[in-house]
Amino acid sequence: MASHDYYMTKRESDLRSAFLEQVQLVPDGMKIKQCIQCGTCTGSCPVSFAMDITPRKTIALFRAGEMETILRSNTIWVCASCYACTVRCPAGIKITDTMYAFKRIAMEKKIYPKHFNIHALSTAFIDIVNTFGRNQEVKLLMKFGMKTHPLKLFAQIPLGKRLHSKGRIPIKTSMIRDRKQLSEIIARVLKKQEQHPQS
Amino acid sequence: MQYTYYPGCSLESTSKAYDESLKKVFELLHLELHELPDWNCCGATMYMSVDETLACSISARNLAIAEQLGKDVVAPCSSCYTILSKTHRLMRDNAEVRKRVDDAIKPAGLSYNFSLRIRHPLDVLVNDIGVEIIRLQARRDLNRLRIANYYGCQIVRPERGFDDRENPTTMDNLFEALGAVNVYFPMKVRCCGGMLMTTYPEIALKLVKELLECAEENDAECIVTTCPLCQINLEAYQGKVNATFGTRFELPILFFTQLLGFALGAHPMELGFQRQLVSFNNFLEALSQ
Numbered sequence: 001m002a003s004h005d006y007y008m009t010k011r012e013s014d015l016r017s018a019f020l021e022q023v024q025l026v027p028d029g030m031k032i033k034q035c036i037q038c039g040t041c042t043g044s045c046p047v048s049f050a051m052d053i054t055p056r057k058t059i060a061l062f063r064a065g066e067m068e069t070i071l072r073s074n075t076i077w078v079c080a081s082c083y084a085c086t087v088r089c090p091a092g093i094k095i096t097d098t099m100y101a102f103k104r105i106a107m108e109k110k111i112y113p114k115h116f117n118i119h120a121l122s123t124a125f126i127d128i129v130n131t132f133g134r135n136q137e138v139k140l141l142m143k144f145g146m147k148t149h150p151l152k153l154f155a156q157i158p159l160g161k162r163l164h165s166k167g168r169i170p171i172k173t174s175m176i177r178d179r180k181q182l183s184e185i186i187a188r189v190l191k192k193q194e195q196h197p198q199s
Numbered sequence: 200m201q202y203t204y205y206p207g208c209s210l211e212s213t214s215k216a217y218d219e220s221l222k223k224v225f226e227l228l229h230l231e232l233h234e235l236p237d238w239n240c241c242g243a244t245m246y247m248s249v250d251e252t253l254a255c256s257i258s259a260r261n262l263a264i265a266e267q268l269g270k271d272v273v274a275p276c277s278s279c280y281t282i283l284s285k286t287h288r289l290m291r292d293n294a295e296v297r298k299r300v301d302d303a304i305k306p307a308g309l310s311y312n313f314s315l316r317i318r319h320p321l322d323v324l325v326n327d328i329g330v331e332i333i334r335l336q337a338r339r340d341l342n343r344l345r346i347a348n349y350y351g352c353q354i355v356r357p358e359r360g361f362d363d364r365e366n367p368t369t370m371d372n373l374f375e376a377l378g379a380v381n382v383y384f385p386m387k388v389r390c391c392g393g394m395l396m397t398t399y400p401e402i403a404l405k406l407v408k409e410l411l412e413c414a415e416e417n418d419a420e421c422i423v424t425t426c427p428l429c430q431i432n433l434e435a436y437q438g439k440v441n442a443t444f445g446t447r448f449e450l451p452i453l454f455f456t457q458l459l460g461f462a463l464g465a466h467p468m469e470l471g472f473q474r475q476l477v478s479f480n481n482f483l484e485a486l487s488q
Contacts, residue, residue, distance in 0.1 A: 024295075025251060025289075025293060027288070047406070077398070077399075078402065080395050081352075082352035082389075082393070083352060083353070083356035084388075084389075086356065087356050087365075094357075100247060103249070104248070104249065104250065121245070121394070121397060121398055122245050129239070129242065129246070134208045134240045135209075135243070136212075138212075141397065162435075163435065163476075166473070166476065167215060167474060168216075169213070170211055176237050176238070177237050181260070185256050185303045186256070186257065188302065189252050189253045189299070192252075192299070192302065193250075193252070
């Protein structure tokens with residue numbers, strides 16, 4: 001890593017080392033070096049048609065030192081984590097997990113594509129689970145809707161009503177008893193990360 | 200046989216029918232389910248993609264509580280199944296992850312020592328009970344009902360679990376033995392779009408349309424699923440697919456435990472059939488005669 005630094009901008013080199021640190025946590029994460037650019041990942045991906053950079057190109061760009069291009073693409077957020085690429089990759093690269101690693105760097109460094117809203121969904125989800133210990137589907141969609149397109153929430157009302165009439169929307173909020181234990185677990189993880197931001 | 204039951208958040212709400220039918224099927228086959236005391240959300244893909252240590256730590260709380268009970272964990276939701284399995288593997292195989300998670304859960308008096316088996320109910324039914332025994336217990340014949348068996352992504356991937364990753368057949372074998380006809384359904388492990396239905400609906404609607412189209416082209420009378428997210432995407436968004444693409448789909452989407460419970464003789468109300476948005480009642484009536 002260090003031996004390549006001389007031809008990279010400082011920003012690229014920072015993003016790279018943060019990414020490589022994340023990838024080390026993925027079992028066999030470093031197999032990313034063995035990509036043969038065959039395109040099986042792109043061909044297997046059910047959503048590559050909607051990506052501005054295909055999975056194969058993502059790895060090529062990473063090698064070319066274009067971290068920022070990757071982080072600004074919609075690719076890492078369009079991935080639905082179906083793992084089709086991962087199981088077919090002839091080089092054994094954990095592509096889905098690599099996408100997660102890119103996502104985590106994007107969030108840490110706050111580098112997002114234009115018209116971006118998934119961050120809002122993740123944050124809403126995490127808020128809810130941290131509060132109740134369990135997800136609340138309706139609250140999640142409300143929170144997400146309020147943060148992104150409040151008016152579009154009206155369009156969801158008919159479906160909500162139908163689900164409600166079938167007893168598929170609980171009236172009572174389900175939550176865990178020992179919320180204190182869970183929130184302390186979460187607090188310990190977050191505190192550690194503040195002390196060592198890259199871990 | 201006894202199992203620890205990890206229902207997951209969806210089974211308390213939109214997928215209530217999965218919870219009801221699963222419990223009924225296990226009861227009819229004399230398998231005991233004990234709900235994991237005070238379980239918390241597995242964190243789903245959201246946590247895992249945002250913060251791996253945090254995701255593993257909240258999942259590890261469930262694993263640690265379950266381990267004390269010493270029984271296999273049954274996780275019906277594909278996402279819960281994948282995340283719990285992934286946490287188990289990451290903690291077992293990666294010392295750094297293990298250390299970080301231990302730092303978070305040990306002060307809470309919890310520890311996880313990797314002795315659990317995390318199982319999908321389809322695996323339990325087919326491998327612990329067996330198709331032949333289930334067939335002998337059946338009270339109703341599925342009478343050549345034409346079904347598309349849809350496994351989705353996360354129960355067969357990423358790791359090699361209880362079935363093939365490209366062409367799983369456990370569910371096909373089960374329903375064939377019970378009298379159904381498995382239609383040709385090459386998209387059986389294709390992604391439904393998952394949470395993209397919320398974040399990028401135009402992408403997810405296209406995926407759902409392709410799945411419905413494939414089932415309908417092969418004359419399926421219903422699609423049978425193993426996952427809450429697949430079920431809701433395929434069922435609740437059919438209207439939107441029709442409005443977007445000018446199609447006229449009206450295909451019932453069932454949980455595999457509903458159809459299995461029906462074959463085992465349970466009353467449709469005990470299996471949550473009244474909760475379907477696209478009714479399956481005509482078929483139930485025909486099959487009951």
